[in-house]
Each structure stands twice: as C-alpha cells, then as structure tokens.
Amino acid sequence: GPLLQNVNGFSCRGLRTVNTYSFVDASAYVELVQAPASNTNAEARFTVGSDTNNSYRMYVSGGNLIGVIRRSAGRGAFETTLFTISYNSTNHRFLRIRNDSGNLYMDTAPGTGGVPGTWTQQYSEPWDSSINTSAIIFEIKAGTSQVEANSPGTVIFDNFVAATP
Numbered sequence: 001g002p003l004l005q006n007v008n009g010f011s012c013r014g015l016r017t018v019n020t021y022s023f024v025d026a027s028a029y030v031e032l033v034q035a036p037a038s039n040t041n042a043e044a045r046f047t048v049g050s051d052t053n054n055s056y057r058m059y060v061s062g063g064n065l066i067g068v069i070r071r072s073a074g075r076g077a078f079e080t081t082l083f084t085i086s087y088n089s090t091n092h093r094f095l096r097i098r099n100d101s102g103n104l105y106m107d108t109a110p111g112t113g114g115v116p117g118t119w120t121q122q123y124s125e126p127w128d129s130s131i132n133t134s135a136i137i138f139e140i141k142a143g144t145s146q147v148e149a150n151s152p153g154t155v156i157f158d159n160f161v162a163a164t165p
Contacts (some may be wrong), residue, residue, distance in 0.1 A: 003042050003152035014045070014141020021142065023136040025162045027098030030140055031111055033156040035089060038063035040144070047139040048097045049130035055139075058095045060087045060105055065095075067106045067123050068157030071130050075080055082106070083123045084163035091120070094159075102127050114159050138162060 003011075028048055036042035041062055049055020053072045059064065067082040083106070093111035096119060098102070106123040109116035127133065142155035 002154045003036060003142060003143070003149050005148045008147050009145060010145045012043075012099070012141045012144075013142025014139065016139040016141070017137045020050075020135035022135055022160065022164070023099050023133045024081070024164075025100060026125075026133075026162065027096055027100075028118060028138055028160070029092040029094050029096035029109075030157050030161075031094050031116075032060065032089075032092070033116065033158050034154060035060040035091060036142060036155050037150055037153040039150045040152040041146060041153075042142065042144045042148060042159070043157040044142045045139065046095045046097070046157075047141075047165060048136060049139075050130075050135055051137065052139070052148045054126075054130045054132070056097050056104060056106070056131065058097060060092075063087055063096065065092050065122070069128060069131075086124065094119075097098070099127050099133055100152040120124070 014123040041061045043061040045059040065087040066084045070079045092108040093110040094105040094116040107119040109119045
C-alpha cells in the first residue's frame with residue numbers, strides 16, 4: 001500500500017528473512033519497480049547484513065541512490081555513507097550487493113522483463129569484518145521517518161534473488 005504521509009517518526013513496511021544465510025562469495029539483488037516520490041524523504045531500502053546494526057544498505061530517497069554501511073557502536077549503531085548519486089529509475093532498476101573474494105560491491109542494472117541487464121559498479125571496498133558473512137539476513141522495506149509535505153507514493157519491489165556462484 002501507499003507509504004504514510006502524516007506520521008511523525010519512522011513508519012515502514014517490508015520483509016526480512018527469519019533464517020540466516022552464508023554470504024561468502026555470494027550476491028543478492030532486487031528489482032525496484034517503483035521508488036518513493038523524489039520530492040519526499042521517504043526511503044526504499046535493500047539491506048544485507050548480520051543484523052540491522054551491522055549491514056550494507058542501498059536505498060533510494062529524495063531522488064538519490066545512496067549506499068551506506070551500518071556498524072555497531074556500544075549501545076547503538078552509526079552509519080557511514082559510501083556513495084550518493086542521482087537516482088535513475090531506468091538505469092538503477094536493479095540493486096545488487098555482493099561479496100566477491102572478500103570485497104563488497106554495490107551494483108545497479110537496468111531491467112527487461114524482470115531480469116537485470118548489464119551491471120554497473122557503483123562502489124567497492126574490502127568487506128567489513130563486523131558484518132558476519134556466515135549469518136546474513138536480507139531486508140527489503142520502505143517507509144518514512146517524518147511528516148511528509150507531499151505524498152510519498154507507493155514503493156514496489158519484485159524479483160529478489162540471493163545466490164552463490
């Protein structure tokens with residue numbers, strides 16, 4: 001359904017895996033069919049991590065595609081932005097996070113008929129050891145964190161795939 005507009009505080013909907021999975025030399029991607037309205041701060045998030053406080057995330061918000069890492073810090077977590085680029089609904093239709101030989105890669109691809117086209121690397125770095133690759137969860141969700149002046153619209157995800165070579 002549509003994202004909420006008049007909520008003060010974080011309100012989201014989505015899916016998170018219950019089981020954990022190995023993510024050694026693996027990848028996961030999702031198709032972002034429809035992103036939130038670009039004139040809002042609403043988010044469409046794709047997360048791969050050992051928990052919500054130790055994870056890599058790609059998300060679309062305010063007309064941008066953003067890559068971040070979250071790490072635990074005492075009783076909370078802190079987030080570091082890895083990249084920010086203008087979101088393009090055609091070229092960034094698929095979002096992929098992968099661990100290849102101990103390196104993180106965040107990629108995007110256009111789509112045709114529910115399958116990704118040619119992948120474009122947006123960011124890479126060595127995989128952070130705080131994100132345990134032997135017990136990974138996947139999360140796909142969308143929401144708002146403040147009262148939005150404009151309607152955030154409806155976010156649509158499809159075609160989630162997690163795979164090892």
